[in-house]
Amino acid sequence: MARPEAPQRFRRVQALLAARLAQQVLQVWRELMDPAKVDASWPAVRAALMPLVRQAREQSAALARSAYLDARRDAGVGDVGFTPKGPLPLLADRLEAALDVTGPVEFKKAIAAGKTPQQAIDTAAVRMVGSTQYLALEGGRQTMQRSIDADERATGWARVTDGDPCAWCAMLASRGPVYKSAKTAGDPRRGGNTYHDHCACQAWPAFTLDEPFIGIAEKLYDDWLRETRGHGGKHAVNAFRRWWESEGRSAYTAPARP
Known part of the structure; x- marks a missing residue:
């Protein structure tokens, strides 16, 4: 029997990892970046940031591997004969480009805008911070998703969010358990394994065809x-987003910070 608190515990641990990375990134950025000499100071900043992101990504993946095996055992599937899949490699060009765009390029855009x-x-x-957290947490998210896809005993996954998601994440979490064999054609909430910068969501594996909803998903x-009654496709998405931003979000209580 799966432990009902396990998915949220996993999400909180990943959130702590992201928070620690944010502190490290901010410290490097503010100590080494010289706003009067952006181009000259940037190489040292980027060189200091790259290993921090890679280390956090590896830690996120390790946490996900351990949590996946725990979820398997809790579901009565066991952990013999299956090894969780790791994330895809984080290519240097992709990491450098993400840092460049959100570092000196963003700084210069802000100056040009009059700041x-x-x-x-x-x-x-x-x-x-948003970009580096995304790349780091991608390690755990890809580990979960690739393991679910490769595991013959896994039926699918559920999106786990905190109590204060954005409209997009709330919409995706409202799907509840998503099964690998399910047809999602016509469901505007497809793409439940997509994420964005500053996103707190995680995926959690399902091992039966009658998985319960996790956290606030059932109410969502x-x-x-x-x-969305009477709406379809993008009109349903827009109707839910308008409601969420105008009154829906306030109906949910964000949990204490991890």
């Missing part, structure tokens, strides 16, 4: 049905 150097530093910092499902 002060300090404001530009802060603006770039927010973008950089009821909300989705109610708010």
Whole structure:
């Protein structure tokens, strides 16, 4: 029997990892970046950031591998004969490009828009934290998703979010358990394994065809049905988003920070 608290515990641990990375990124950015000499100071900043992101990505993947095996055991499947899949390699070109775009490029865009150097530093910092967290947490997310896809005993997955998701994540979480064999054609909430910068969501494996909803997902499902009644496709998505941003989000209580 799966432990009902395990998915949220896994999400919180990944959130702690992301928070630690954010602190490290901000420290490097503010200590080494010279707003008066952006191009000259940037190579040292980037060189310091790259190993931090790679290390966090490896840690995220390790946490996911351990959690996946725990989920298997809790479901009565066991952990013999299956090895969780690791994430895809993080190519240097991709990491460098992500840092460049959210670092000096974002800083220069902010200056061009009329912001002060300090404001530009802060603006770039927010973008950089989001991007680096995404690449780091991708390690665990890919580990979960690739393991689910490769595991013959896994039936699918559920999206686990906190109590204060954005409209997009709330919509995807409302799907509840998504089965590998399920047909999603015509369901505007397809793509449940997609994420964005500053996203707190994680995937959790399912091993039966009658998996319970996780966390707030069941209430979100009821909300989705109610708010999208009479709409389809992108019109349903827009109707849910309008409701979520105007009144829906306030109906959910965000949990304490991890």
